[in-house]
Amino acid sequence: MDALKDYGLVADVNLIVYCDNNDESNYQIIHHLRDPQIPDSLLSSVQKLALLSYQSCIDLKINIPRDLKSIVFLALKCLSILL
Secondary structure, three states, X not given: OHHHHHOXXXXXXXXXXXXXXXXXXXXHHHHHHHOOOOOOEEEEOXXXXXXXXXXXXXHHOOOXXXXXXXXXXXXXXXXXXXX
């Protein structure tokens, strides 16, 4: 948020979703991001959330990168899954 502020940009707090360590609740949160409209991008700060995001996109038939841009922080050991 500070980086946005530093560049004169305003963050819409309604577009920020916080997740925890519960895979099922996180999947449901991510899965319902399409309500009422699919976001144009998604930032996952940890690998675990990235994989849940990808699974939700598969289930919803959301095409990455055509329909949704994804920025993810990943450990190298799962990189081969994404290539």
